[in-house]
Amino acid sequence: MTASVPVVSMAGAASDPASFAKAFGDCFARYGFAMVSEHGIDQGLIDRSWAMSRAFFDLPEAVKRQYQVAGISGARGYTPFGTEIAKGAQHVDLKEFWHVGRDLPAGHPLAVQQPNNVWPEEPADFRETFETMFAELDRVGGILLSALARWLELAPDWFDDTIRDGNSVLRLLHYPPVEGSPDGIRAEAHEDINTITLLLGAEEAGLEILEPDGSWLPAAPPPGALSVNVGDMLQRLTNHRLPSTTHRVRNPVGDRAAVSRYSMPFFLHFRSDFLIETLPSCIDADHPNRYPEPITADDYLQERLREIGLKK
Known part of the structure; x- marks a missing residue:
């Protein structure tokens, strides 16, 4: 099943950034989503990442639970x-996951909000693989945000400081x-x-986005492409000019x-201390400021973690 969400190639991002x-x-x-092809992440790295993820989730439950870290709301491990x-849902999601974040040096001013990683003893090369994958998704995310800055008529490097040492998370998901x-x-x-999400693995049917008319649109990118979507923090920053679209992963039917x-998914976040304040260029008489009170990225995150059950 192919999606109606357009596929946008990154092949010309460097040579023709405006286009x-x-x-x-x-x-x-239009969609709050885009399917992004030719993103430049090495396919060999992607294949190793899938193998590592499957190998970890195949471990016995008791082994996996050794890496459940108390007191950090699931931020790592x-x-x-x-x-x-999900916020407002009646039932828990049918999934388990592992989080890889950004390690910060001792004494870093953001270290309190961003705990360092924990790593499993097996499978071998798990840490090296996902440190590399985290860095690659972080790199591609920066390019995509630079494009959005241009689209918003900001300087191409406008987002650079907002995400430097940001609280981004790579989630390995098993349903x-x-x-x-x-x-x-x-x-x-x-x-x-978060700010934007870069997702590998959406080729398997199930991801759907909610259209304005209430229908669900299947979102399946071409093999190897990224599904990229707007997060609530970016929606808030842009006064809903860029919409954070409701989406879900439905249960499969038949043999699947x-x-x-x-x-x-790679949840690209702003710095924990970044003040999310509506961009003046996204406010006018027809679009009054929905968020007159700014909020730091970390305060916003903590509110939402409580809503989804990861923080008590």
Whole structure:
């Protein structure tokens, strides 16, 4: 099943940044999503990452739970099946996951908000693989934000300081086979908290986005492409000029119900101390400021973590 969300190639992002910015920004403004091809992440790295993710989630439950870290709201390490719940949902999502974040040096002013990583003893090369993947997704995310800055008629480097040492998270997701008629679905309808999300693994059917008319639009990128979407922090910054679109991962039907689904979303975040304040250029008589009170990225994040059950 192919998506109606357009595919935007990054091949010309460096040689013709204005054209890429228009194509990417226009797609974001219409859908809150874009399918991004030719992003430059090495396919060998992607393949190793899938192998590592599957190998970790195949470990016994007791082994995986050794890496569940108390007191950090799931920010790093392992979060067991049945923990996270979408804002306003009645049932927990049918998934388990692992979080990789950004390690900061001792004494860094943001270290209190951003705990350092924990790493499993197996599979071998897990740490090296996902440190590299984190860095690559971070790099591509920076290019995409530069394009959005151009589209918003800001300086191309406007977002650079807002995300430097930011609280970004790479999530390794496993949705186990669906048995019987469970109460919940793999991921209930939700919006992402962060700035933008870069997702690998959406080729497997299931990801859907909510259209303004209430219908659900399948979102399946071409093989190897990224699904990229607006998060709530960017929506707030732009006064909803760029919409954070509701999306979900529905349960499979037929033979696919017996198959696990794996994906790797990279939640690109602002710096924890960045003040999210509506851009003046996104406010006018027809679009009054929805958010007259600014908020730091970390305060906003903590509010939302409580809403989805990761923080008590």
